Amino acid sequence: MKTHARAVVVGGGAVGTSIAYHLAKAGWTDTVLLERDELTSGSTWHAAGLLPLFNMSYAVSHIHDHSVKLYKALEAETGLNAGFSVVGNLRMAQTKERMDEYMLYASTAETMGIPFEWLSPAEIKERWPLVRTEDLLGAVYHPTDGYINPADVTQALAKGARQRGVEIVRKAQVDAFRREGGEWIVSGRIMGEKGGNLIATEEQFEIRCEVVVTATGNHAQRTAAMVGCYIPAIPVEHQYIVTEPDQALVDWRKAGNPEHPVLRDADAKWYVREERGGWILGPYERNAPARFIHGVPDSFRADLFQLDLERIEEEYASMLHRVPSTENCGLKDDFNGPICYTPDGNPLVGPAPGVENFYFAEGFSFGITAAGGTGHYLAQVITEGEAEIDMWSLDPRRYGRWVNREYAARKNEEAYEHVFILHHPDEERPAVRPLRTAPSYDRMKAQGAQFGQVNGWERPNYFAPAGFDDHGARSFRRGGWWQYAEAEAKAVREGVGLFDATAFTKHMVKGPGATAFLDWLTCNRLPKVGRINLTYGLTDAGTVRTEFTIVRLAEDEYYVVTAGAAQLYDSDYMVKMAEAKRGELGWIEVQDVTTQWGVFAVAGPKSRELLRPLLVDADPASALSNRRFPWLSMRRIDLGAVPVLGIRVAYTGELGWELHHPIEMQNHLFDRLMEAGEGVGLKLCGARAQNWLRQEKSYRAFGSDLGRDATPLESGLDRFVDMTKAFKGKAAMEATGIRAKCVTVLIDGPADADPWGREALLADDGKGGLRKVGRLTSGGWSVAMGRQIGIGYVEPGFAAEGQKLRLRMFRELYDAEVVPESPYDPGNAKIRIDG
Known part of the structure; x- marks a missing residue:
């Protein structure tokens, strides 16, 4: 076994072998893969091997497609x-909703x-x-996917890795990771076998x-703990059964007919596929328990749990209904094994998080489907800096x-x-x-808030009357909540609304090196003291x-606000970047203060009327004027007894203003705002109305419109990029050029639905047809325009104002215009209005 390598991959299932294969393919041939038992001995060996392409996630769909x-x-x-x-x-679909x-x-597939x-x-019946x-009611059919033998694909990936120079070591149990001299040292023991159990030998390795x-699949929690991390990857029991041969199926195939596709009856919660003249039934039933919450026992190898047929009785009966010939089949085999999940x-x-040059590829509930694509894109992240x-x-x-473990187990x-x-x-x-x-x-709940969650925080999506059923x-069209979100959006445009934005991620960044650090980390110029700026951090x-x-x-003190969903994502990034630059720039302190500050956002033409009665100021009439409190500025103000960091x-x-306040004073502030709001028609508002409103202003949203696949120039953020200064990622941004452009479109869509931000944008192909030229990343309803609205990316030649496009919703084409x-x-006259 090597004692030095460029990369070490731990885990010899389909995912681990794919990562080793793709690292070597990318030129990192000096890679070692360590497997504690035999290749495929984890969840890979008992996986059903299905390869479903369909997924709501754009990233995961790319991964599955590459696989x-x-x-x-x-x-x-x-x-x-x-x-x-x-x-x-x-x-297959039994209902219109399906x-x-x-x-x-x-839409994602397109x-x-x-x-x-x-x-x-009728077409289903004719074919099968x-x-x-x-x-x-019908079905959607993917002709290009199907199923694969998990062991075979793993061995093929392993052979491809070996051919490119990867060393694969079996029976190598990793016991520890430690950092020394800027390197990782991976240490462990060579395993033997006694009485069918793995045992540690005296032979150790580093x-x-x-x-x-x-x-490491089911062992992910143990692996992460070795580097001081907790990740919510906990297995859940998944069982499937294999029937004896079905004579009707045998006769069908003998007659020269093709194999059935993988059948998915989502309304019945199962998949079925052919298996040597019989069938495999895989249900996703209720009450499947999480296992190994505190770790996998050392004695657990390629083992299974006892089958619980009572738990899948309903799904089994449904299979008999959908494929009646299966009623004559006995059970040939059964499997009930651990499949790792995440919340x-x-x-x-x-x-x-918190460690350098250490990557996870864990928590795969569809590991065979995702293995190939995960190896490809993660290798890009590792070897090129980004996928x-x-x-x-x-x-x-x-x-x-x-x-923690309880949260992960229940959510998994x-x-x-x-x-x-239904998703x-x-x-x-x-x-x-x-x-x-x-x-x-x-x-807020007493006021009718219907909550969603972001990063675990409860956040109002909209407000509805008592007794309203959010579920x-x-x-998939305009739900029962739509009318309430529309009323909230109109209230902000015409009066004043209040949003709970407490979930924002917040950091204090200060110290002698803070200014130079943030100037290097972000692409816009830094604001002056008492002012604010929107800016972006770039990837490599x-x-x-x-x-x-x-x-x-202050000169070297900054309050930094980022997306609520990205608390650890951003905190870990800023801390790591600050540590890397301290030697060059001086001390930089990065402190996560998210839970110390609550945030209310008030917006609308009557915002001043709402806030003025609460202001403790020598001249409250002018305190919120453009002269004393201009747009894009910050002031410390008192709203009654509550000290507030006000951001215009x-x-x-x-x-409008964001009111950042000590979180322990939030209820007092809320009560005072509600009292003041009685005279100006204050309306409590939620995230769905806000999502529509920000699209009317072409404000991009991180995680949908903004991401690691487009530069700020492609995203239309030129005004937030200061090309006169040096910043992280600048050269790469310039070298990338413009591959696509972010645009806002108005859509003449259906009367009962709005786009969700997954739809393809199509244009005339010059041959009497249409071709895909882009995609939406956000969608909704514009109360100001009375039309559907969306933000998305198109080829540069289709980004001009007035460009006519088409968009498909529910299989119908609708007109859209840039x-x-x-x-x-x-x-921006309304934002800057004085008073």
Whole structure:
């Protein structure tokens, strides 16, 4: 075994071998893969091997698509057949809501060029007569995917890695990671076997390396703990059964008919595929328990749990209904094994928080499907500094340090149960909620707040009358909440609204090196003392990594506000960057103060009327004027007994202020604002109305419109980029050029629906047809324009104002037009209005 390597990958399942393969393919041939047992001995060996392309996530869809394409090419490269059966994937729908879901799924597929077909019940029956269709409304069919043999694809990836110079060591148990001299030292023991159990031998090993990547599956919590991290990757039981041969199926195939596609009856919560003349049934039932909450026992190897047939009785009966011939089949085999999950069902792929050059690839509930693409894109992150797609939605740091085992176990059980439950874009899952609440939570709930959660924080989505059913209000079209969000948006445009923005991430950055540090880290010029600026931190590839609102409190003291969902993501980044620059710039202190400050945002033409009665000021009549409190400035003010850091800015494009206050005083401030609001018609507002309003101003949202796949110049943020100074990522940004442009579009869409931000943008192809020229990243309703609105990216040649485009919603095409930036109040007169 080598004692030095450039990279060490820990874990020899499909994901780990793919990472080693892709690192070597990228030129990092000096890579070692360590596996504690045998390759595939974790969850890989008992995985069903399905390769579903459909996914609501743009990033995950890219990963799955890359996997499917890679697996089809592995045999030509390695000589090993990966066992890929390209039989297609048929997603059946029993309800209109399910068909609406598939149409939204198809929007993501269309943006990526993934082929799909729509089938009627009659067309399904014609192709696959064994399937009962009289209670179906239709299906969507992916002809290019299917299933694969997990062991075969893992061995093919391993062979491809070896051919490129990777050393793969089996029976190597990793016991510790430590940093020494800027390197990682990976240490452990060579394992033996006695009585069917793995046992440690006397032989130990150490490998020095630059980078460590872990893909340890069910052992993820133990692995992360070795470097002082906790990640919410906990397995959940997944069981599937294999039937004896089905004579009707055997006869069907003997007659020369093709293999059935993978059948998915999402309304019945199962998948079914052929297996040697019989069938595999894989249910996603309720009450599947989390396992190994405190770690995997040393004795657990390629083991299984006892089958619980009672738990899947309903799904089994549904299979008998959908494929009636299965009623004559006995059970041949059964599997009940651990499959790792995370609270949102997406894997954890990216840098480990708090440590350098250490990466996680953990928490894969669809590990075979994701393995190939994960290896490809994570290798780009490691070897090039960034992937070509935005990996934010998979970043391990999207979960903060507040997450613990109880939270992860309950949310992972929920994620498993929700695999086939309708995935409304406005869904809010209930497990372990409320957990993180601002002090005003109960007051807002009493006022009708319907909460969503961001980074665990409860945040009002909208406000509704008593007795309103938020769950029943969800839809793929305009849900029952829509009318309340519209009223809130109108209130902000015409009067005044109040938003709870406590979930914002907040940091204090100060010290002798703070100014030079932030000037280097961000692309805009820094504000003067008492002023604020919007700016961006860039990746090494020159793309948008983080959006910062910087408030300059003193010469070397800054209050930095970023997205609420990105608390650990941004905190870990700033701390690491500050540590790297201290030797050059001097002391830089970065302190996360998120939980110390609450935030209310007030916005609308009557904002001054709301705040003036509360001001403790010698001249309250002028205290909020443009002269004393100009736009994009900060002042410390007193609102009654509450000291407030007032920031004159509004994400809605109206006159407004953010009121940052000591969080322990929040209820007092809320009560005073509500009292003052009685005279001016104050309306409590939620995130959905705010999302619509910011699109009317062409304000980009981090995580959707802004991400690590576009530069600030491509994102239309030129006015926030100071090209006269040096900043991190500048050269890469300039070298990238303009591959696409961010635009705002107005849409003449359907009467009962708005775009969700996943739709493809199409244009005339010059041949009498249409071609894809871009995609939406945000969508909604414009109360000011009375039309649907969206923000998205198009090819540069289609970004001119007035450009006519088409957009597909629910299988129908609608007209869209590129409009000028900030279609509402383009001159910002309402934001700057004096009074």
